[in-house]
Amino acid sequence: MIYREAGQFKTSYQADNQIFPIRQDRLALTATLLAAVFLLPYFATPYILSAIMIPFLIFALAALGLNILTGYAGQLSLGTAAFMAVGAFASYNFMARLPGLPLLVSFILGGLCAAMVGIAFGLPSLRIRGFYLAASTLATQFFVVWCLTKIPYLTNYSSSGVITVQKMTILGYQFDTPQSKYILVLAIVAVMALLAKNMIRSNVGRSWMAVRDMDMAAEVIGFRLMRTKLLAFAVSSFYCGVAGALYAYAYLGTVEPEAYNLDLSFRILFMIIIGGVGSILGSFLGAAFIVLLPVFLNIVAHGLSLPTSVASNLELMVFGALIIFFLIVEPHGLARLWQIAKEKLRLWPFPH
Amino acid sequence: MNFFFEVLIGGLLSGVMYALVAIGFVLIYKASGVFNFAQGAMVFFAALTCVGIMDKFGLSLWLAIPLTMVTMIALGMAIERVVLRPLVNQPEITLFMATIGLTFFIEGLAQLMWGSQVHKLDLPIEDVPMQFLMDHFDINISQFDMVAAAVCALLVICLALLFSKTKVGRALRAVADDHQAALAVGIPLQRIWAVVWGVAGLVALVAGLLWGARNGVQFALTFVALKALPVLILGGFTSVPGAIVGGLIIGASEKLAEVYIGPMVGGGIEGWFPYVLALLFLLVRPEGLFGEKIIRRI
Numbered sequence: 001m002i003y004r005e006a007g008q009f010k011t012s013y014q015a016d017n018q019i020f021p022i023r024q025d026r027l028a029l030t031a032t033l034l035a036a037v038f039l040l041p042y043f044a045t046p047y048i049l050s051a052i053m054i055p056f057l058i059f060a061l062a063a064l065g066l067n068i069l070t071g072y073a074g075q076l077s078l079g080t081a082a083f084m085a086v087g088a089f090a091s092y093n094f095m096a097r098l099p100g101l102p103l104l105v106s107f108i109l110g111g112l113c114a115a116m117v118g119i120a121f122g123l124p125s126l127r128i129r130g131f132y133l134a135a136s137t138l139a140t141q142f143f144v145v146w147c148l149t150k151i152p153y154l155t156n157y158s159s160s161g162v163i164t165v166q167k168m169t170i171l172g173y174q175f176d177t178p179q180s181k182y183i184l185v186l187a188i189v190a191v192m193a194l195l196a197k198n199m200i201r202s203n204v205g206r207s208w209m210a211v212r213d214m215d216m217a218a219e220v221i222g223f224r225l226m227r228t229k230l231l232a233f234a235v236s237s238f239y240c241g242v243a244g245a246l247y248a249y250a251y252l253g254t255v256e257p258e259a260y261n262l263d264l265s266f267r268i269l270f271m272i273i274i275g276g277v278g279s280i281l282g283s284f285l286g287a288a289f290i291v292l293l294p295v296f297l298n299i300v301a302h303g304l305s306l307p308t309s310v311a312s313n314l315e316l317m318v319f320g321a322l323i324i325f326f327l328i329v330e331p332h333g334l335a336r337l338w339q340i341a342k343e344k345l346r347l348w349p350f351p352h
Numbered sequence: 353m354n355f356f357f358e359v360l361i362g363g364l365l366s367g368v369m370y371a372l373v374a375i376g377f378v379l380i381y382k383a384s385g386v387f388n389f390a391q392g393a394m395v396f397f398a399a400l401t402c403v404g405i406m407d408k409f410g411l412s413l414w415l416a417i418p419l420t421m422v423t424m425i426a427l428g429m430a431i432e433r434v435v436l437r438p439l440v441n442q443p444e445i446t447l448f449m450a451t452i453g454l455t456f457f458i459e460g461l462a463q464l465m466w467g468s469q470v471h472k473l474d475l476p477i478e479d480v481p482m483q484f485l486m487d488h489f490d491i492n493i494s495q496f497d498m499v500a501a502a503v504c505a506l507l508v509i510c511l512a513l514l515f516s517k518t519k520v521g522r523a524l525r526a527v528a529d530d531h532q533a534a535l536a537v538g539i540p541l542q543r544i545w546a547v548v549w550g551v552a553g554l555v556a557l558v559a560g561l562l563w564g565a566r567n568g569v570q571f572a573l574t575f576v577a578l579k580a581l582p583v584l585i586l587g588g589f590t591s592v593p594g595a596i597v598g599g600l601i602i603g604a605s606e607k608l609a610e611v612y613i614g615p616m617v618g619g620g621i622e623g624w625f626p627y628v629l630a631l632l633f634l635l636v637r638p639e640g641l642f643g644e645k646i647i648r649r650i
Contacts, residue, residue: 076445124631128638131387131448131589135581136634139627150618216648262578266452273449309468316460323453327446328438 003345019197036186041179049178050251052291057182057189058246060287063271064196064280065239070269071278072200073232074212075125076133079140080240080268085260086144087114087241088165088248089154095166096156103170107188107245114241115234117144122233126226129215141262148257155257162256165249181250188246192239197280199235208232212278270319274326276335285334293318358493359611360604365497367603368504369562373580374587374595375508376555381589382528383548384436385444389451392577393458394553398424399560399569403473404466413475417557424557427458428549436545459574471569475561500562507558508596511551520547528590582626586633588643597641602626 003024010016020026044053066080091110094101101109121140125133148154148161155163168175168184175184199205207228210218219225248255267290275286294315301311330336373395380388402420405411411419435450475496515521526534527544535541563573579602587598609625639645 076448124635128634130444132585132634132638132640134448135585135627136631138578138581139624139631142624142627146620146624150620269449269452310464313460313464313468316456317464318460320453320455320457320460323456324435324450327442327450327453328435331442331446 002348003342019194019201033190037183041182046178049182052295053182054178054185054251055247056287056291057185058243058251059268059271059291060284061189061192061246062240062243062268063275063283063287064193065236065243066268067272067275067278067280067283068196068199068208068239069232069236071272071276071282072205072212073208073229073236074215075122075229075232076130077137077236078134078262078265078269079121079137079144081244081260081262081264082141082144083114083118083237083240084244084247084264085148085257086117086237087111087244088255088260089148089163089257090114090241091245092163092165092248093154093156103168103249107242107249110245111238111241114244115238118233118237118240119230122230122237125229125233138262141265145257145260160256162254163248164254165252168249175250185246185250188242192242193280193284196239200280204231209278270323272333273323274333276333279333279335281338282333282335285338289334293322359607361493362497363604363607364600365493365501365603366607367583367600368497368501368596369559369566369599370576370579370583370603371596371599372504372507372555372559372562373576374583374599375511375592376552376559377580377584378589378592378595379511379548379552379555383524384527384545385447385531386436386451387444387448387589388552389448389577390431390454390458391552391556391580392574393455393462394424394427394556395560395563395576396569396571396573397427397458397462397560398553398557399473399564399573400462400466400471402557402561403471403564403569407471408466417561420557421554424553425550428551428553429546432542432546432549436549437542455574455577459571463571468571471564473561473564473569475565496566503558503562507555508592511555511592514551520544524548579626582630584640585630586641588640590644591640591642594640594642602629605629 003022005022008021008023010021015021018026020029040053041049062080062084065083066077069075069077087107087110089110090113091106094106094109095103098106117140121137124136128136152158152161155161158164168181170184173180175181200208207218207223208231210221210223211225211228211232215225215229218228244260247259252259271286271290272283273286274289275284276282297311297315297318301308301314306314326333373391376391376394377388380386380391398420401423402413402416405416405419406413431454435454436447439447439450513521515525523534523539523544524547526537526539527541531541534544559576560569560573563576567573580599583595583598583602585598586601587594587596606622606626610619610622613625614621634640
């Protein structure tokens, strides 16, 4: 009763092609966005904004990137953090070497650098697939972090190998409070999520899904495999690169290459598994889950007054068990649960 | 020249250790089609359990090893029951991700049970240069490494015998060939999987003990899995000889590269060199050295 299309008639192709064809969806999304922009910055404490909301949005963006590659184009990747690192360090270098370069332009350039690295390391995907490819993306992971540690040029010859990012300024306005940083990250993530959503709906997205489902068949019916796969790598790495730059600029401030280690790659992989592989909404749900879980576990551990070592090991175990649990019970993740809930709401209060 | 041989042989011997971990992978991949990322965690778990038993109950090594074996078999069977059985018929990628989850779980469990400090493990083999080789060829090779290599060889022979001579081994090969056909002729699939995970657990124990005695039993042992991956890529996922040859190639080339190329580019290339090597190799032969040729149809 609450959630249904009945009565929402479409009289034009344009209306039929809307991103959110159901009115309740549009209203809910608008309400969420309005609340995120106007209510949250005023009611949330700086802690919630800078320690939960900002990382949540950044991880969601990275998960979105990985989801494009793994969920939509079917190329398993364990090197997400490496692409994030490229984006962050490239943005830093552009800012440091080209004074006066606008912040957003340097983010985009950082993302483009990540995209180029993505294409270079995506080349093997034309020849190899599945696990072999996963292992080759591990090569990206180790190689990029090694380069950033060993080549002093990339960290602008900082003696410790750690970079301290520049201040974020757009048109003279400095983003230095948690509120303003949050708004900036939210704006970037919202725009990029919208772009991704549209890309998935377009023929680009359909060609990715065709390659994912069976790449040989896709090739036979005329998709150009090389172009499609490399485009997926490029777009995915671009998203990860921008997320990496935001991770450095809006969240950490001071970054070492080791911040982008294999663990981060795995965490982002977990986000898309738990959130839902091949779903835009899933990237956000998964990121929220993985960001909030340690906070929640910390509170529980504190409540039970467990020693920190026990708590951290329990966290590992809970993480692992949850991954397995989700894969067994709901392989399509939280996004699928949400979809089921919507279908039930359509029929409610009648059972069928 | 002597130095070159020393590096080469040292590399080959450490390659044997990589091969040992890789064999654990191959066993499971062959029998159940699962790419077991948790093998490194199992190595860690095995070594830590063995040392933990010795420390906590004051038992000798020779009592701790059988106890750990029992634990590893129990662990393998539990994994089969809790993780694999509900995931039957899922795509390979799903199973792979499940083993990543398993990795986290096992690492957490091991440290929860036995603490996270570095343990020392003394095997009754001394880590001294072999006098005979020192005298005659002036090459410095540790006795420990030689024994480790011998143990690996013995293990591989045992595995080969198990596969070729016993009833379980035959069933195992049948399952590896075709799950459904094996089921149809009455082979208990789930029992075979439990056996395979148990055997993989034992291999992990041997690897864990040898690695642990070398570097101390610590969390870094889990990274051994990351070393075994390029070995597998090079050798092919389905071949035990491939794992051994791949291990030797990776071990040797990695050490040689570190010594001869490393200084030119700032060192520390051991982390990624095996991967790049394996990757280049894949571009030539996408199924690995001894892997099965992949035939793809629509």
